[in-house]
Amino acid sequence: xxxxxxxxxxxxxxxxxxxxxxxxxxxxxxxxxxxxxxxxxxxxxxxxxxxxxxxxxxxxxxxxxxxxxxxxxxxxxxxxxxxxxxxxxxxxxxxxxxxxxxxxxxxxxxxxxxxxxxxxxxxxxxxxxxxxxxx
Numbered sequence: 819x820x821x822x823x824x825x826x827x828x829x830x831x832x833x834x835x836x837x838x839x840x841x842x843x844x845x846x847x848x849x850x851x852x853x854x855x856x857x858x859x860x861x862x863x864x865x866x867x868x869x870x871x872x873x874x875x876x877x878x879x880x881x882x883x884x885x886x887x888x889x890x891x892x893x894x895x896x897x898x899x900x901x902x903x904x905x906x907x908x909x910x911x912x913x914x915x916x917x918x919x920x921x922x923x924x925x926x927x928x929x930x931x932x933x934x935x936x937x938x939x940x941x942x943x944x945x946x947x948x949x950x951x952x953x
Contacts, residue, residue: 833866840870843950850878851908851946853939853953856888856896863952868903878952879906883939885931886913910942 826834843850852867854860867876880900884893900907912934915921920941921934943951 833869836866837870840867840952843952844871844877847950849946849948850950850952851943851948852876852878852880853951854880854882854896854900856882856892864899864903867952876905879908879946881908881910881942881946881948881951883910883935883942884912885935886911887931908942908946910938912938914938915941 852863854864864880871877882896897907912921912931915934915938916923921937923934924930942948
């Protein structure tokens with residue numbers, strides 16, 4: 819490597835591009851939202867948002883579409899993490915979608931709530947007027 823030039827590694831370039839995208843979306847859209855499941859991909863997005871906006875607060879809330887089938891430790895982790903960041907958390911509940919008749923819960927040995935998340939997500943986007951979503 820030439821000491822007179824500055825080169826980013828492939829990973830550094832991807833991180834810089836991601837941070838740029840976060841800032842551009844926040845500047846161009848009125849009501850973006852960061853989707854958060856608590857998984858590894860969501861944690862990476864959350865960390866990139868920190869790099870893009872800290873020390874200020876995020877210019878968007880964090881939203882979790884809760885299937886109701888998470889381990890209690892996952893919910894505790896989510897709440898502790900978001901609280902520690904001082905950010906706003908919105909929880910969209912699949913159970914509430916079932917209770918209100920928006921979706922019908924599957925039954926049987928292969929039943930899953932994964933497909934039910936789509937309606938819950940779309941309803942929450944409409945309810946809060948989000949016009950962009952990081953996910």
